[in-house]
Amino acid sequence: MKMEKNGTAEIRVDGKTLTYPVYEGTEGERAIDISKLRKETGLITYDSGFMNTGSCASDITFIDGEKGILRYRGYDVADLAEKCEFIEVAYLLVHGSLPTAVQKDRYSQLLNQHSMIHEDMKDFFSNYPEHSHPMAILSAMAVSLSSFYPELGQDVKEDLDMTVTRLISKLRTIAAFSYKKSIGEPTIYPRHDLKYCENFLNMMFSSPVRKEPINPVMADALNKLLIIHADHEQNCSTSVVRGVGSSGINLYASIAAGICALWGPRHGGANQHVIEMLEEIYREGGDVSKVIERAKNPRSPFRLMGFGHRVYKSYDPRAKIAKELCKKVIAATNTKDPLLDIAQELEERALNDSYFQERNLYPNVDFYTGLTYREMGIPTNMFTVMFAIGRLPGWIAQWLEMNNSETPIARPRQVYTGPNLRKVTPIAKRK
Ligand SMILES: CC(C)(COP(=O)(O)OP(=O)(O)OC[C@H]1O[C@@H](n2cnc3c(N)ncnc32)[C@H](O)[C@@H]1OP(=O)(O)O)[C@@H](O)C(=O)NCCC(=O)NCCS
Structure with missing residues (x-):
């Protein structure tokens, strides 16, 4: 399906007003088409991490991160x-x-x-x-x-x-x-x-x-x-x-x-790191407070693994399914995994903590999938492999869509912040 044109957006640059088309997808997301921006103004957009950039139009998957919706086709x-x-x-x-x-x-x-x-x-x-x-x-x-x-x-x-x-x-x-x-x-x-x-x-x-x-x-x-x-x-x-x-x-x-x-570790590797984090808490006596405090400390690079998501700012719909699966698998194996208790306590504590609430940080898909795989007998270093087997049809569908749509080669621009032109000092004179 094609994006429909639905309005225009005006951008004012150096006293000049330029008008660009706005397109709308089938679920109502709107995007300003700035493909002529550089040609007309000499400016590029700066969007580190592509948080606001639509790199393609796609028929495959729809996500509404605010409402916790995920649909395939x-x-x-x-x-x-x-x-x-x-x-x-x-x-x-x-x-x-x-x-x-x-x-x-x-x-x-x-x-x-x-x-x-x-x-x-x-x-x-x-x-x-x-x-x-x-x-x-x-x-x-x-x-x-x-x-x-x-x-x-x-x-x-x-x-x-x-x-x-x-x-x-x-x-x-x-x-x-x-x-x-x-x-x-x-x-x-x-x-x-x-x-x-x-x-x-x-x-x-x-x-x-x-x-x-x-x-x-x-x-x-x-x-x-x-x-x-x-x-x-x-x-x-x-x-x-x-x-x-x-x-x-x-x-x-x-x-x-x-x-x-x-x-x-910030992508599919997170499920392995969730288990490592839960095991560490278990080894140190099972108290989740220390990990919560470390995750909240602005001077520490540590993040609560399996929490937060670039797109979901509510409960990840996949995490809900994974949590239920985890309990089912544990019931079927007739075991009691202390890491599940720790995970549930960690989730409850984080969901009731203002740091996580203010930043809309909820469990993501990785939080319970690692535990489920563990119960199934799949070792920790295979978790990301499992993710890859699952993600493969999606990658393929996206690749085929790209291949069928004469996509130009991916080549973002940058804002250069290095030194201005300088001369090479002959090696004997360099200090
Ligand atoms: C997934 C992730 C990379 C998304 O990052 P993002 O959308 O770019 O979010 P940001 O990095 O901008 O974080 C926003 C704020 O929340 C904090 N935050 C995000 N995830 C956090 C986490 N897991 N634990 C503690 N704080 C977290 C950030 O430190 C930042 O705080 P600040 O505003 O005080 O600086 C990030 O949430 C993360 O690293 N999570 C842990 C790894 C993980 O589970 N990855 C699997 C994703 S499916």
């Missing part, structure tokens, strides 16, 4: 999480509509057909040093896929569909293999008789000598966790995927760049 994320499997949501994001039962079966078969990785790629795993972070392996493997499947072009729809299917299926296999490498166990191949999430759990937890039964509560939780991560409009890693892709490079390389962006 018009469907509410909670509705999708309740009624769909992850591969249906992946299909929705990539193709624009939910699959019929026949389409879903075909898609599932196709994903299974492409689930193995080239045998030579398996050697890569053995050469990584012990304790390599699986995100480093995942990003390297994603870009390496372009060497193993180089014959596919980017302009032929069928070729691109094949690349998309390969990525969605193989990234999950690579993720499970990287985990097996980290624990020194042989890899387990994907199976054609298992569904997407069950297959992943099997590759993670079975071994050649022991077939681990798949708990349906865990498979359901995994489907839901992947769904709530599946897209989030122009976040850091998605902007990276679009930006890198705008240079004309292939989908694999763009996704590898997105994986690297997601790794950061």
Whole structure:
């Protein structure tokens, strides 16, 4: 769908008034089109972190951060999480509509057909040093896929569909293999008789000598966790995927760049840091006060992990789903995790503290997802990998949209603040 022109905005620069069109999206967000600003005035806009900049028009995901709304292709994320499997949501994001039962079966078969990785790629795993972070392996493997499947072009729809299917299926296999490498166990191949999430759990937890039964509560939780991560409009890693892709490079390389962006502690890496923070509180006796005070201290760079969000200034709708999932998984495993009690206390204390209230800081998606993965037996350093598997269809959908819309190469400007022109002093005379 196209943005509709809906009004104009006047900008007064150096005594001259310029008029620019205002466009409106389907949910009413309005944007001033300043694409002619520099040409007409010599000025650029300054918007560090792009907090006010719309970098594209997109049909894929709608977020209202004030109201806590997240929709993919018009469907509410909670509705999708309740009624769909992850591969249906992946299909929705990539193709624009939910699959019929026949389409879903075909898609599932196709994903299974492409689930193995080239045998030579398996050697890569053995050469990584012990304790390599699986995100480093995942990003390297994603870009390496372009060497193993180089014959596919980017302009032929069928070729691109094949690349998309390969990525969605193989990234999950690579993720499970990287985990097996980290624990020194042989890899387990994907199976054609298992569904997407069950297959992943099997590759993670079975071994050649022991077939681990798949708990349906865990498979359901995994489907839901992947769904709530599946897209989030122009976040850091998605902007990276679009930006890198705008240079004309292939989908694999763009996704590898997105994986690297997601790794950061202020982005997808936060779920790992939430658990580390909760473990530290537990080790120190369970009192959450110290952590709250550290987070509030303006002289400390420490932030309460899993709290706050660039877009959500109310409760993150994904955090609500994750909190309920976490409790369900804990009930199914019949365990008691002291970290859940600490997390709930931390949340309650923060939500009642004026520092967090005034800044609209609420739990984000990472606050409860780490705990849920932990209960499912997924180790901490795999959390961000799980996020990447979930986010993959979103990255792909965003990349395809960018690729189909003749997007110019991403190339922001800057305000230069360095030295003015100076002469090079010959080295012998430099002090
Ligand atoms: C996600 C995040 C980067 C968003 O940042 P942002 O929208 O740019 O917000 P800002 O950095 O402008 O923060 C606004 C204010 O809230 C404070 N703040 C933001 N998140 C905070 C947190 N988690 N703990 C303590 N204070 C926080 C900032 O220090 C700032 O305070 P100030 O106005 O006194 O300077 C930030 O909230 C954060 O670092 N959270 C922790 C990491 C995390 O969970 N990331 C996952 C995101 S899904």
